[in-house]
Amino acid sequence: MTSITAIFFDLDGTLVDSSIGIHNAFTYTFKELGVPSPDAKTIRGFMGPPLESSFATCLSKDQISEAVQIYRSYYKAKGIYEAQLFPQIIDLLEELSSSYPLYITTTKNTSTAQDMAKNLEIHHFFDGIYGSSPEAPHKADVIHQALQTHQLAPEQAIIIGDT
Known part of the structure; x- marks a missing residue:
């Protein structure tokens, strides 16, 4: 396993x-x-x-x-x-980042996602922030790109999201 x-x-x-x-x-x-x-x-x-x-x-x-x-x-x-962090997100990220590399994968374009993470002061918790692009227009493409970049097999990663 x-x-x-x-x-x-x-x-x-x-x-x-x-x-x-x-x-x-x-x-x-x-x-x-x-x-x-x-x-x-x-x-x-x-x-x-x-x-x-x-x-x-x-x-x-x-x-x-x-x-x-x-x-x-x-x-x-x-x-x-105009975005706001959900309650307890900082605590969660602090806890998880001490044990795992963390990544953001989103359908927002990469620069917007990076800017949002910086504005909300959470960017430092993440080893990578990946968004959509012409080469990776869909969420599955973005995730695949992040997996490849960090040489991870799909079964080595867990995805936490709302959909």
């Missing part, structure tokens, strides 16, 4: 409540595009999947790229600062 040698954390909904910033970024994006914003329940459903997939449910194909750009610009400037 292989023992666990690394712990991967999702960011949104696991370590961090970023729902206010995400909601505000989506609302701002729809306003900038001049289209009606979906209701709050629909926007909550956008939290987690890649942005392109979420925007594809309610925008035309030719609007998606612009929407992603507007969203990311707003979120990077304002949204990441």
Whole structure:
């Protein structure tokens, strides 16, 4: 039996409540595009999947790229600062980081995830922060990339997340 040698954390909904910033970024994006914003329940459903997939449910194909750009610009400037750590996360990370290498794997792009972790003063607990990119657009791709980078077999890592 292989023992666990690394712990991967999702960011949104696991370590961090970023729902206010995400909601505000989506609302701002729809306003900038001049289209009606979906209701709050629909926007909550956008939290987690890649942005392109979420925007594809309610925008035309030719609007998606612009929407992603507007969203990311707003979120990077304002949204990441509206995130809050869930209670006891610092205690958990302190405890686990003394025994395991910790990693963040998220569908946020890497630089945004790194900036959020720095702003929340948790970046120093992690041996790596991995986000989506054109080469790794989905969560499974991001996890695979982190496993390969750190020469870990899938059975050596545990993933802690909300989905």
